[in-house]
Amino acid sequence: MQTITIHVNGKKVRGTIDERMLLIEFIRDVANLTGTHAGCWEARCGACAVELDGNTVKSCNVLAVQADGCSVFTVESLSQQRLKPVEHVTTQSLAGVYTPLQAIGSSAADLHPLQKAFHTCHALQCGFCTPGMLMVLKGFLAENPSPTREEVRMAIAGNICRCTGYQHIVDAAMMAAETLRAAGP
Amino acid sequence: MTPFTYFQPAGLEEAFSLVAEHGPGTRLMAGGQSLLLALKERLARPPTVVSLSRIPELSAISYAEDGSLEVGAATTYAQLQKAAFTGWHRHISAIAGNLADRSVRSMGTIGGGACQADPRYDVPTLLVASAARMVIGSIDGMRSIDAAAFFSPAGGTTLGPRDILCRIVFPPAGVFASFGFDKFRFRVFDAAVVNAALAVTTDEAGRITIARLVFGGIAACPSVAGAAGARLCGVQLNEFASLPVADIAAQASEEVLPIATATTRHRQFQSELIKTITTGLLTQAGAPGG
Ligand SMILES: Cc1cc2nc3c(=O)[nH]c(=O)nc-3n(C[C@H](O)[C@H](O)[C@H](O)COP(=O)(O)OP(=O)(O)OC[C@H]3O[C@@H](n4cnc5c(N)ncnc54)[C@H](O)[C@@H]3O)c2cc1C
Ligand code: FES
Ligand code: FES
Numbered sequence: 155m156q157t158i159t160i161h162v163n164g165k166k167v168r169g170t171i172d173e174r175m176l177l178i179e180f181i182r183d184v185a186n187l188t189g190t191h192a193g194c195w196e197a198r199c200g201a202c203a204v205e206l207d208g209n210t211v212k213s214c215n216v217l218a219v220q221a222d223g224c225s226v227f228t229v230e231s232l233s234q235q236r237l238k239p240v241e242h243v244t245t246q247s248l249a250g251v252y253t254p255l256q257a258i259g260s261s262a263a264d265l266h267p268l269q270k271a272f273h274t275c276h277a278l279q280c281g282f283c284t285p286g287m288l289m290v291l292k293g294f295l296a297e298n299p300s301p302t303r304e305e306v307r308m309a310i311a312g313n314i315c316r317c318t319g320y321q322h323i324v325d326a327a328m329m330a331a332e333t334l335r336a337a338g339p
Numbered sequence: 340m341t342p343f344t345y346f347q348p349a350g351l352e353e354a355f356s357l358v359a360e361h362g363p364g365t366r367l368m369a370g371g372q373s374l375l376l377a378l379k380e381r382l383a384r385p386p387t388v389v390s391l392s393r394i395p396e397l398s399a400i401s402y403a404e405d406g407s408l409e410v411g412a413a414t415t416y417a418q419l420q421k422a423a424f425t426g427w428h429r430h431i432s433a434i435a436g437n438l439a440d441r442s443v444r445s446m447g448t449i450g451g452g453a454c455q456a457d458p459r460y461d462v463p464t465l466l467v468a469s470a471a472r473m474v475i476g477s478i479d480g481m482r483s484i485d486a487a488a489f490f491s492p493a494g495g496t497t498l499g500p501r502d503i504l505c506r507i508v509f510p511p512a513g514v515f516a517s518f519g520f521d522k523f524r525f526r527v528f529d530a531a532v533v534n535a536a537l538a539v540t541t542d543e544a545g546r547i548t549i550a551r552l553v554f555g556g557i558a559a560c561p562s563v564a565g566a567a568g569a570r571l572c573g574v575q576l577n578e579f580a581s582l583p584v585a586d587i588a589a590q591a592s593e594e595v596l597p598i599a600t601a602t603t604r605h606r607q608f609q610s611e612l613i614k615t616i617t618t619g620l621l622t623q624a625g626a627p628g629g
Contacts (some may be wrong), residue, residue, distance in 0.1 A: 156345065173345040173388075174378075196376055197443060209417055209445035215375050216446060219345050220368075220392065290441055311527035312440025 158222040162187065163231040173219055177211075178202045180218035181228055189229040189285050193314070200313030203286035204228045210293040212312070229285035232266035232292070267333040268292060268326070277326035279317035286313050291327050299335050303328065341384040347393050351476060354389055354503060359478040361387040363500040368392075369413045370446035372439070373455045397450070397505065406511030409474075412450025412504040417441075419449060426512025427469075427538075434461050434520055440528040450504045453489065456496050456560070459530035461522065463490055464555035466507065467563065468536035469518070474506040481505070487563070494559035516541040516576055517624040521616045522555075531556050532605075533612040537620040539576065547571050552620075554613060557596050567591035567617075579625020588617035 157170045160177075162185040169184040181190050181204065190213060193199035197215040204213045205227040213226075265273065268288050278284045287310060294301070294309040301309070306327045307320070315323060348354040358365050366385035368374050369392065377383040391397050397413035400422055408428055410419070420436035438461050439447060452462030453473070466473070466486035474483045478501060491497050498504065515538050522534035534555040540548050550571035552564040567590045574582060592598075592613040601610045 173343055174340040176375075195379065197372065200440070200442060203442050206445070209415075210442045211445045212442045215372055215443070217345070217371065217375070219347070220371060220390065222347070294441065308527060309441055312442055 156219055156222075158219055160185075160218070160221050160223075161225040163227055164225075169218075171218055173217065175218045176214055177204070177206070177216040177218050177221050177226070178213035180221070181213060181226065184218075187228050187230050191282055191285055193282060193286075198312075198314065199283070200286040200290060200310070201283050203289040203313065205231075205289060205293060210290050227289075229288055232269055232288060233264045266292075267337070268295075268330040271326040271330035271333065272323075275322045275326035275329060277318060277322040283313060283315040283317075287315070287323055291330070295327070295331050295334055299331060301327070301331060340378045341381060343378075343385055343388045345388050345390065347390045349393055351394055351396055351503070351505065354391065354394060355476060355478040355501070357387075357389050358503065359501050361389075365389055365500075367454075367503060369448040369451035369454075370415060372443050372447040373451060373457075391450075391503070398448075403508070406513070408509040408512070410449060410507045410509065412453070412506060413448045414450070416444035416447050416449065416452075420444065424512070427515040427518040428509065428512045430518050430520055431465065431509065434465055443528070449507060453486075453507065454496055454498065454504055456490055456494065457530065458494075458559060458561065459532075459534070459556045461520070461531065461534055461555070463561045464534050464536050464553050465520065467561040468520075468538045468551050468553040469509055469515075470538070470551065471510070472508040473504060474508060475502050476505045477501040477503065483508070487561075490560035492558075492560055515539055516545075516547075519620040519623050521619055523612050523616065533557065533609050533616060535613070535616045535620060537617075537624055539571070539624055541576060545575050545577070547574050547576065552591055552617065554591075554595050557609060557613075562595040564591035564594045564617075566594055571621075576625065579621065582621070582625070584618055584621045584625075585614070587621060588614045591617045 155170055159166055159168045167185045178192050182188050190204055191201040192214055193201035195214045197212045202212050202214040203210050206221055207224045268291055272278055290310055290313055303324050306324050346357050364385050365387040368388050368390050391413045397411040399411045401409050416435040420432050422432055424432050452460055471486045472483045473489045489496055517539040520536045522531035524531045536553050538551045542548050550568040552568040554562045567587050570587055592610050596610050598610055601607045
């Protein structure tokens, strides 16, 4: 066992953990942030991508001890979190509201340009791959603000989506790139 | 994963002694991108893991006096991709930036790629084609060997249990008159079915002196097509157009993967790929600026 500290989304999280614990387990089970998804546990699907000291990594293929003292940003860091449901979300209550964002008491104004573009372009269906797609694209667009569609495809080569067929994800990345360019550095 | 004790030394000397002290079962971890997959499958059950990621001298990029490029073994692919290289060194960036995927490249290291010694991976082919020197250290001191002697013909490396690969020394940026690398893979992040590199040096008169043509994915270690390469010697780079390129490519293919031994579809496909990729590399080497 080792005691480690990781700064997750700017907050210091300490844990006494087994050396075998993966970074994704630390994020989900110690930091209690379940936005990061585990699809394969073998560095193939990319759903678990997070930012580790400025670089995107697959958190299922990094030990938590490797990230000791480092800073990690997860999908939750993209937009302001006001996810305290006004009331308990049920099928009934959902049926009464028009958009899922309303259901969780958030608003579109809070979304990161990438999230907004994913929303607008219908770039997710089940949403399982989305956290990884967003984190990889965030790092990629910071490095290459004016990508071609082909470059976007190469950037998300390690992220598998079973639903969308990728077209809309590429559309969303292009739209987000435009928004981010307009917003300036 | 089976339980292990994890060490994160801050210096090389400390790493050398940890490895010596904890014995042959100890595994080194650079980025962990290959090792963790093996640990998860319990293909490796080391009692001790020694991390190399917090040793500054292992992730430094520098130049020797003669212009040789010295890359620390724990330098990540992402670092190499972003490095401002010149001459043929730019191919190192290009290769590092076009393997696996973005997220794996942030963690995976060139030394890890070398020590993993998977013939389908790009690093072994790059190292052998460029005749890089491998600087190896242990508690007993430092030594250096040729990349060709680093990879064991039976697969794996010739490293001893106490050895740590410390640096890779690439020849200077101006050494090769031409350098090329190409590979075929089904999906972007798949390991290559065949990869290949061609490194060419010339004399003052512009005649080819060495043409090292190396293939990965064929045998347990990188395969050198010595005879096919030798056919290029003495020729001017700009006279490549007059060479029987397809014939040389066929010879290279026969040399590293004799068609008589290519009894499976996969082997036959590889044999064809070698020809196609070699033809491309030769044509490119002959083109102006190749
Ligand atoms: C999804 C995925 C796709 C990939 N696709 C490709 C691809 O297309 N092409 C390609 O070339 N590679 C590919 N790779 C492999 C990648 O290149 C390797 O995983 C990486 O190079 C290994 O580096 P690492 O630093 O993570 O090594 P580690 O996993 O840390 O180590 C690998 C091995 O080398 C040993 N080792 C590491 N460093 C040293 C050292 N300095 N001295 C002695 N021994 C050492 C370790 O003990 C271990 O046995 C892929 C990997 C993944 C996960
Ligand atoms: S869960 Fe990490 S890549 Fe699939
Ligand atoms: S939206 Fe379902 S996996 Fe991508």
